Amino acid sequence: GYREINIxxxxxxxxxxxxxxxxxxxxxxxxxxxxxxxxxxxxxxIWNVGGSSLENIKLSHSFSTKHEGNIFCADIxxxxxxxxxxxxxxxxxxxxxxxxxxxxxxxxxxRELIHMFSFxxxxxxxxxxxxxxxxxxxxxLRVSTLATGRKExxxxxxxxxxxxxxxxxxxx
Numbered sequence: 400g401y402r403e404i405n406i407x408x409x410x411x412x413x414x415x416x417x418x419x420x421x422x423x424x425x426x427x428x429x430x431x432x433x434x435x436x437x438x439x440x441x442x443x444x445i446w447n448v449g450g451s452s453l454e455n456i457k458l459s460h461s462f463s464t465k466h467e468g469n470i471f472c473a474d475i476x477x478x479x480x481x482x483x484x485x486x487x488x489x490x491x492x493x494x495x496x497x498x499x500x501x502x503x504x505x506x507x508x509x510r511e512l513i514h515m516f517s518f519x520x521x522x523x524x525x526x527x528x529x530x531x532x533x534x535x536x537x538x539x540l541r542v543s544t545l546a547t548g549r550k551e552x553x554x555x556x557x558x559x560x561x562x563x564x565x566x567x568x569x570x571x
Contacts, residue, residue: 418442424515426474433459435483437470443485445475445497465493465503472515476540477523484526486513492528494540507538507551517564529564533557 420439427434434446434456445460460483464470468488476482481499486492490509495501507513511531519525528536535555542550555561 418444420469423469423471424473426472428475428480433475435473435475437473437485437487439469441466441468441470441487443470443473443483443495445483460497462495464495466491468512471513474516474518477518478540484516486516486528488512490530492516492526492538506540507536509534509536514560514562515564517566520566527554527564527566529561531560533559533561535561535564 418436418438418440419442422436422438424437425434426436432448434448435443436446437443442461442463444458446456447459449455449457464485464487466485466487466489468490470485470487472486474484476484481497483495483497484492484506485495486507490511490513491505492507492513493503494506495503506526507528509528509530509532514529514531516529517527519527524540526538526540528534528538530536533556534553535557537552537554539550
């Protein structure tokens with residue numbers, strides 16, 4: 400039979416987090432005070448929480464991306480906190496520098512939707528992708544652009560959609 404499980408009750412908190420479309424990704428930056436969100440409106444927003452309460456949240460950055468599809472993953476680089484990376488249904492991963500008004504650069508292009516990416520636990524210059532076409536790529540961000548031969552390695556070609564990535568860091 401079933402056991403009765405006590406679940407802590409959640410309370411609704413009104414916040415100033417908003418997009419013009421469904422929010423598909425919300426990722427806390429490592430310091431716990433920055434929240435990165437991406438949406439169907441193809442924008443990425445960076446929020447400064449400034450404490451332990453979402454009631455004090457303030458919009459820090461907001462920008463439209465070059466994506467032509469819904470954004471499913473967005474995060475700030477653990478190596479360069481001015482580099483914001485986003486992935487979307489259009490199959491592209493773009494890098495945007497927050498402190499410059501430069502054009503976003505293509506970091507990776509897939510045949511289909513990119514569900515998510517994840518930075519390598521031990522090396523923040525390495526990015527892994529989870530793609531609808533069944534590909535799992537390992538991308539080295541230290542090579543400057545896709546056009547000059549970004550160092551990529553196809554790790555898996557399962558022919559089934561890969562929707563998530565999980566890494567397990569084990570101390571030896």
